[in-house]
Amino acid sequence: MAHILKKILSETLTPDEISQVCSAFDMIGSIVIVKIPDPLKLKKQIIGETILHCIKPAKSVFAQTSAVRGDYRVRSLEFVAGEYNTITEYREHGCKFRVDIENTYFSPRLSTERLRIAKLTSENEVIANMFAGVGTFSIIIAKMNRTCKIYSIDCNPSANEMSIINTKLNGVQNRVLSICGNAKDVIEDQIRGQCDRVLMPLPERSSEFVDSAVLALKGGRGVIHFYVHVKANSKNTAREKADSDIQNIFNKYQHEILHTRIVREVGPRVYQIVSDVCIGP
Ligand SMILES: C[S@@+](CC[C@H](N)C(=O)[O-])C[C@H]1O[C@@H](n2cnc3c(N)ncnc32)[C@H](O)[C@@H]1O
Incomplete structure (x- = not known):
């Protein structure tokens, strides 16, 4: 996938320009998001049109102009080519998601992790997804496990609105409760002591x-899926560092790290890591 972009642009750009193209791009439904380095800014139109021509389902191309940032973890985008439309429908693991790429966080690169977590759940579990975005983890879990109930929390009203739409699109609105608010407050006020499993997909915080x-x-017992970003020279070192950091972070609770894995590389030598942490005796 990573080399596709360089390949499709090879007839449009010079070899020197091609060497500057960032090969990674995201395809979310009918929208392609690319990074266009400054020296290629003047070529953005032709880059966008070539992408639309070569990647058939693509209808819109946007350039990402900032990293994800702020409380809502959204990125700045610049329209490049095709239809100006920031809302699209994305499919993953048999589920449909309406996604607003301008006002909500979304990454197709968490697909394997979302499936992994869904497969770990058992019958009749109550789950809290503290940072649910447009509801992806929550809805995939609810579709695969027909007996679970999920509190799907996000502080971004646009993400929560999309999550409500997405629960209905997937027929799981009776078991996935989309709640808009700060996860800390929502847990304290509405769901303390109710969950078997908690997802924490906000690695920065x-x-x-x-x-x-x-x-x-x-009863203070259950499993927490704890996501972090770790900077390290190798994947093994990153995993070891994550384990040691997580031991410290959960130090005051009786806990056992069941499993730690690299979810993906998010920057040069920066890894997103998840640990499944069992809390309680
Ligand atoms: C990295 S995204 C989550 C991604 C999502 N799980 C997915 O698979 O697409 C983090 C989300 O946490 C939300 N968020 C940030 N701080 C929060 C808080 N204190 N309480 C609830 N949600 C929060 C953001 O609005 C954002 O949608």
Whole structure:
């Protein structure tokens, strides 16, 4: 996938320009998001049109002009070519998602992780997804596990609105409750002590919310999926560093790290890592 972009642009750009193209791009429904380096800015129109011509389902091309940022983890985008439309429908693991790429966080690169978590759930589990975005993890879990109930929390009203739409699109609105608010407050006020499992997919800040995640667990027992970003020279070192950091972060609770894995590389030598942490005796 990563080399496709360089390949399709090889007849449009010079070899020197091709060497500057960032090969990674995201295809979300009918929208392609690329990174266009400054020296190629003047070529953005032709880059966009070539992408539309070669990648058939694509109807719109946007350039990402900032990293994901802010409380809502959204990125700045610049329209490049095709239809100006920032809302699209994306399909994953038999589920449909309406996604607003301008106002909500979304990454197709978490697809394997979403399936992994869904497969770990058992019958009749109650789950809290503290940072649910447009509802992807929650809805995939609910579709695969017909007996679970999920509190799907996000502080971004646009993400919550999309999550409500997506639960209905997938027929799981009775078991996925989309709640708009700060996960800490929602847990304290509405769901403390109710959950068997808690998802914390906010790697930049998850350590700030550990007490809230534990508070959500039934009798202080259950599994927390804890996501972090780790900078390290190799994947093995990153995994070891994550384990040691997570031991410290969960130090005051009786806990066992069940499994740690690299989810993806998010920058040069920066890895997104998840640990499945079992809390309680
Ligand atoms: C990395 S995204 C989540 C991605 C999502 N799980 C997915 O698979 O697409 C993090 C989300 O957390 C939300 N968020 C950030 N701080 C929050 C908080 N204190 N309480 C609830 N949601 C929060 C953001 O609005 C954003 O949608």
